[in-house]
Amino acid sequence: MVAKMDANFDWHQGSDADSLADNLAGELVVKLSEAIARNGIAVMALSGGSTPKPLFKALADHDVDWSKVVITLVDERWVPETHELSNAAFMHRYLLDALPDSVRFVPLYQPAQSVVASYSAVLGNYCVATSSSMDAPRPFDIVILGMGGDGHTASFFPDADNVAELVDPASSSLLLTCESPTTQVPRITWSLPALLNTQFLALHFTGAEKRRVFEQACAGTDATELPIRSAIFQQQIPLQVYYAD
Numbered sequence: 001m002v003a004k005m006d007a008n009f010d011w012h013q014g015s016d017a018d019s020l021a022d023n024l025a026g027e028l029v030v031k032l033s034e035a036i037a038r039n040g041i042a043v044m045a046l047s048g049g050s051t052p053k054p055l056f057k058a059l060a061d062h063d064v065d066w067s068k069v070v071i072t073l074v075d076e077r078w079v080p081e082t083h084e085l086s087n088a089a090f091m092h093r094y095l096l097d098a099l100p101d102s103v104r105f106v107p108l109y110q111p112a113q114s115v116v117a118s119y120s121a122v123l124g125n126y127c128v129a130t131s132s133s134m135d136a137p138r139p140f141d142i143v144i145l146g147m148g149g150d151g152h153t154a155s156f157f158p159d160a161d162n163v164a165e166l167v168d169p170a171s172s173s174l175l176l177t178c179e180s181p182t183t184q185v186p187r188i189t190w191s192l193p194a195l196l197n198t199q200f201l202a203l204h205f206t207g208a209e210k211r212r213v214f215e216q217a218c219a220g221t222d223a224t225e226l227p228i229r230s231a232i233f234q235q236q237i238p239l240q241v242y243y244a245d
């Protein structure tokens, strides 16, 4: 008999989206400083979409040694930065452009390559930025996930052909591709094992509609149906849920 795994999360409720973002940004600054003190470097994977806008703005106001911070994306749409769907462009607009030039950013989109062919280039850039080797890339210190109304997180979409692989905690890949009827363009995403290999894992979302999706996710266990379950039902690292109505 397979034992039923419990949901593994702590709930942090904000009074509104802005104060939630301020609280989470304050926590991230502590985690960044701890990682820098421990390793001389802090590595943070952040989500795109629209929810993180106030978080990015709040984060940029903090005094951190940004020259010791490496930032990458949890996932990306396979489009250049000039495209309106680019998560990298979103991150530049609301975070990177407000930080000192010394901060290191590892984008996931590689011009002039197919998404699958880009894995080793992305990983290579990540390893150079984090002073680690391709055999043992440095784990993340911080991962901030988002969630869509369909229960997707990262680019783990429920209607993707490869959804079982996307939510597989034993996947041997660090990067994966996602194509589905709802994604508009192909996507690249860090895999579930890569994202769970972190010191701090948070899920940041707002609004009653998404809260219902989260509650529905907690009530079942099939992660191919609601991929956010892959972050809720795992025993590697407690998920810190940051929510406001």
Ligand SMILES: O=C1O[C@H](COP(=O)(O)O)[C@@H](O)[C@H](O)[C@H]1O
Pocket: 047, 048, 049, 050, 051, 052, 074, 075, 076, 077, 087, 145, 146, 147, 148, 149, 153, 154, 155
């Ligand atoms: O497509 C994406 O959507 C999710 C959630 O986005 P939001 O606009 O509803 O906040 C995001 O977490 C993911 O990184 C992004 O690529």
